[in-house]
Amino acid sequence: MIQLTEVQKYFYRGESREVHALKNINLTIEEGEFSLLNGPSGCGKTTLLNAIGALDSVDSGKIYLDEKEITTLSEDERTLLRLNEMGFVFQSYNLVPVLSVEENIGFIMKLRGFDDNEIKNRVKEVAELLEIQDKLQSLPNTLSGGQQQRVAVARAVASKPKIILADEPTANLDSKNSIALMNMMRRLNEEEGVTILFASHDEYVIESVRRIIRLNDGSIVED
Amino acid sequence: MFRLILKLAWKNAFLRLSRTLLVVIMIAVSMSMMLSIQGIYDGMTSNLIDKTKRSDCGEISLYNPHYRLNKNLDNVIKDAKTIEASLNKRPDVQAVVRRLSVDGLSATARKSAFSSVVGINLDEEIAFGRFDKFLVEGKLELGKRGVLIGKELAKTLKVHVGSKVIFSTQDSSGEINAMALKIRGIMQTSNVVLDRSALYVERRHLERFLGVSDTVATQIAIRTAYPTLQATLQKAYPQLSVMDFLELNPMLKQMQDMMSIFNSITFFIVILVVFIGILGVMYVSVLDRIREFGIMRAVGMEYKYIRREVLLEALFVGVVGYVVGAVLGLLSLVYLHHYGLNLSQFSEGLAAFGLDTVLYADISPIYFINTFLAILSASLFSVLLPLRKIKHLNPIEVIKAET
Ligand SMILES: Nc1ncnc2c1ncn2[C@@H]1O[C@H](COP(=O)(O)OP(=O)(O)OP(=O)(O)O)[C@@H](O)[C@H]1O
Ligand SMILES: [Mg+2]
Numbered sequence: 001m002i003q004l005t006e007v008q009k010y011f012y013r014g015e016s017r018e019v020h021a022l023k024n025i026n027l028t029i030e031e032g033e034f035s036l037l038n039g040p041s042g043c044g045k046t047t048l049l050n051a052i053g054a055l056d057s058v059d060s061g062k063i064y065l066d067e068k069e070i071t072t073l074s075e076d077e078r079t080l081l082r083l084n085e086m087g088f089v090f091q092s093y094n095l096v097p098v099l100s101v102e103e104n105i106g107f108i109m110k111l112r113g114f115d116d117n118e119i120k121n122r123v124k125e126v127a128e129l130l131e132i133q134d135k136l137q138s139l140p141n142t143l144s145g146g147q148q149q150r151v152a153v154a155r156a157v158a159s160k161p162k163i164i165l166a167d168e169p170t171a172n173l174d175s176k177n178s179i180a181l182m183n184m185m186r187r188l189n190e191e192e193g194v195t196i197l198f199a200s201h202d203e204y205v206i207e208s209v210r211r212i213i214r215l216n217d218g219s220i221v222e223d
Numbered sequence: 224m225f226r227l228i229l230k231l232a233w234k235n236a237f238l239r240l241s242r243t244l245l246v247v248i249m250i251a252v253s254m255s256m257m258l259s260i261q262g263i264y265d266g267m268t269s270n271l272i273d274k275t276k277r278s279d280c281g282e283i284s285l286y287n288p289h290y291r292l293n294k295n296l297d298n299v300i301k302d303a304k305t306i307e308a309s310l311n312k313r314p315d316v317q318a319v320v321r322r323l324s325v326d327g328l329s330a331t332a333r334k335s336a337f338s339s340v341v342g343i344n345l346d347e348e349i350a351f352g353r354f355d356k357f358l359v360e361g362k363l364e365l366g367k368r369g370v371l372i373g374k375e376l377a378k379t380l381k382v383h384v385g386s387k388v389i390f391s392t393q394d395s396s397g398e399i400n401a402m403a404l405k406i407r408g409i410m411q412t413s414n415v416v417l418d419r420s421a422l423y424v425e426r427r428h429l430e431r432f433l434g435v436s437d438t439v440a441t442q443i444a445i446r447t448a449y450p451t452l453q454a455t456l457q458k459a460y461p462q463l464s465v466m467d468f469l470e471l472n473p474m475l476k477q478m479q480d481m482m483s484i485f486n487s488i489t490f491f492i493v494i495l496v497v498f499i500g501i502l503g504v505m506y507v508s509v510l511d512r513i514r515e516f517g518i519m520r521a522v523g524m525e526y527k528y529i530r531r532e533v534l535l536e537a538l539f540v541g542v543v544g545y546v547v548g549a550v551l552g553l554l555s556l557v558y559l560h561h562y563g564l565n566l567s568q569f570s571e572g573l574a575a576f577g578l579d580t581v582l583y584a585d586i587s588p589i590y591f592i593n594t595f596l597a598i599l600s601a602s603l604f605s606v607l608l609p610l611r612k613i614k615h616l617n618p619i620e621v622i623k624a625e626t
Contacts, residue, residue, distance in 0.1 A: 046623070056619050076525070083523025090622050093514055098234035103227075110227050111524055155522075167622075206478070207327060 001195065002029040002052060002163065007061030009047055009218075022058065022219040029163070029197060034189045036075055038206060039215035045199035046167055046190040048215065052197065053086050053165045054078040065162065087156030087164040087194075092172045093142045093153035097142040101127075102136040104153045119158075126154045129176055129191070130184050146177030150184065157188055163195040170202045178204040228528060232535035236543075239508065243540055246500040251551055254594060257493040258552030262559055262584030263481045269585055271413065272468070272475055278412035280471045281318075281444035282455050284375050288464045294326055296395050296433065300463060303440030315449040318351040320344070321440040323429055327392030329422060334380045338420045340390055342429030348577025352448060360384055361408030370404035371386025371423040374411040379419075382406055390422060395434040402432050422428055430461050494597045497541065502605035509609040518623025529613055533606050542601030549591055561582035 006086035009022035021044045026126060029035060029052075037045045048058040051063060054070050055078075063071045084086070088110070095104045103110075105127060106119040112124075127133040130150040133142075140148055149169055156164050171179035171199065180199075182204050188194050198205050237243055241365040247338055276282060285306070300306065309317045323342035328335055345365060348354035355363050359374060361384035371389065372380075372417050382388060384406055391401035404424065430437050445452070457465040471475045509516070516529060563581035 050619055079520070079523055079525055081523075082521065083525075086523070090518065094518060096231070096515060096519070098231060098238060103230075107227075108522060110224060112529070114224070148488050 001031045004063050007058050009058045035211035043215040044218045049199040054081045056161045062143045084160045086160040089152045089166040089169045091168045093207040126158050130154045167199045183210040225275045228532045236539040237535045239400045246504045247544045249500045250497050252549035253496045254548030255495045255551035256585040261486050265585040266583045268482050274413045278414045281446045285443040285463045286359045299439040304438040310463050317446040320347045320351045322442045324441045329390045330390050340422045343428035349439050357410045357412045359411045365425040368405050369407040371408045373418040373421040394479045447565040461465050463535040506610045517618045537602040537606045542599045545598045556586045
């Protein structure tokens with residue numbers, strides 16, 4: 001479903017110092033995977049995830065989402081691609097503070113133009129899966145960190161994207177909440193068949209995924 | 224979608240309540256002050272204009288073309304009586320007066336002053352411009368020897384109600400003649416020239432004294448609500464010069480222009496205050512939420528929606544400020560319209576310009592419409608800079624800068 005061939009990415013700092021952040025990456029992610037990009041800090045996990053999520057461009061190589069090449073898209077096309085095909089969960093502060101949990105979960109669906117009834121039903125459905133159904137009317141800042149992360153996952157999954165990209169989703173959570181979040185995401189993967197790709201070096205994430213892609217210094221060293 | 228953006232904008236506009244309220248108060252206070260100043264300025268000008276029209280030239284005055292250069296009895300309007308009668312029949316004319324005026328010298332035993340005697344008909348003048356309202360002392364009556372005198376002239380001559388004045392001038396045959404007059408009342412029109420020099424007498428007596436026929440006049444003044452009347456009358460009476468109020472009072476025209484410049488300046492300053500206020504609050508608010516916007520961009524919200532949200536947010540602040548300011552401004556204008564602004568401490572200076580000591584404000588819907596449009600555009604322009612911040616935002620950088 002997602003295919004990367006010979007992807008290279010450089011960062012430039014100042015005049016001459018460049019960082020070769022992704023070195024000749026070849027990788028395939030199949031539909032329904034529950035996988036992890038793992039490796040030491042600075043190895044390029046976030047960079048790779050951002051490239052797959054069309055958040056960032058690459059310098060050479062190709063990335064395909066299904067049959068579609070996403071490396072050649074314009075800025076605006078990438079924005080729409082992210083909206084329509086991808087779901088994102090970030091480390092923290094994912095939510096819109098002035099909107100209720102329900103509105104946050106329905107946010108992407110709303111942007112995509114789903115009708116209100118459909119949104120309402122779907123929000124209820126994913127909220128139940130993630131066990132936040134009784135928080136729907138609350139504002140994000142009244143929720144615990146673990147609950148907020150679950151709302152972020154619910155938002156990402158609600159519009160049924162092709163893939164969910166989660167960068168260090170457990171980094172700000174304690175062990176109990178991390179385990180709970182991973183269990184629920186796994187359940188989503190199993191029950192709804194959502195493809196999920198993590199970037200993390202958290203042991204709880206490592207324990208629950210089915211595939212680990214290990215990176216070191218910008219290259220895949222183990223799969 | 225629009226509902227969602229509207230909701231985001233509304234909630235965000237009042238998220239930092241005290242910050243927003245501060246800007247709202249800033250807008251409201253400066254705006255209501257501006258409205259009051261504007262109302263007072265306009266009230267001042269229109270009061271002066273109104274009194275000049277009522278006491279002298281109306282909206283339109285007719286003269287013999289030579290009269291304004293050479294004010295002697297050769298240059299009168301010969302058939303004034305018939306003209307007046309036919310003007311009175313026109314539906315677009317509200318009131319007409321015909322006056323006979325002559326310059327000369329008025330004197331008491333000790334003092335003398337250059338002055339003008341104006342022959343009037345009291346009933347006509349009252350209908351024309353509420354002449355009775357200008358009386359400040361004595362009685363409004365003329366009779367055979369009676370005279371009403373301008374307040375400043377009375378001061379110069381040191382005369383009171385009941386005093387006698389001798390007025391001498393050239394009659395129609397070229398002889399110098401004098402008339403003895405008894406002061407019945409003192410008039411204050413706030414029309415500087417008249418207050419300083421006018422003596423009002425019964426027109427019939429002046430005609431007889433000067434030896435002119437009762438059909439002539441030096442001026443015919445007209446009250447009308449029709450701005451096109453001047454052109455019509457000029458066509459009907461090509462032998463006369465038909466002049467409108469502003470042509471006859473270039474000083475007042477200048478004053479009107481100056482007031483509108485003052486008004487524009489205050490207006491501009493207030494709009495600048497509004498602009499800076501909204502710019503400040505929006506800039507800080509956008510910087511506060513830069514991560515939020517980054518996440519929105521990352522999950523695929525298009526820039527145009529974010530722009531719409533920020534714009535609406537600024538509009539909310541501006542419009543709420545406007546509404547509060549309009550209410551405060553209206554209250555203050557209504558007060559100033561009814562009770563006026565009492566400046567009796569400075570009354571000497573004001574009177575010298577023909578102004579009253581209590582200034583009453585005008586109220587016009589135009590003030591509110593103009594301010595609304597200006598605040599609207601100030602709000603819109605004020606988000607340009609904050610929006611640039613969001614437009615050049617790189618979501619990756621913003622998301623990375625967490626923890
Ligand atoms: N915007 C940038 N400018 C310059 N260098 C960058 C930039 N972003 C990342 N890098 C560099 O690219 C390399 C990969 O960074 P990346 O953020 O992908 O690592 P990571 O594996 O996600 O690390 P961590 O586990 O700490 O999140 C690092 O050497 C980093 O310093
Ligand atoms: Mg990272």
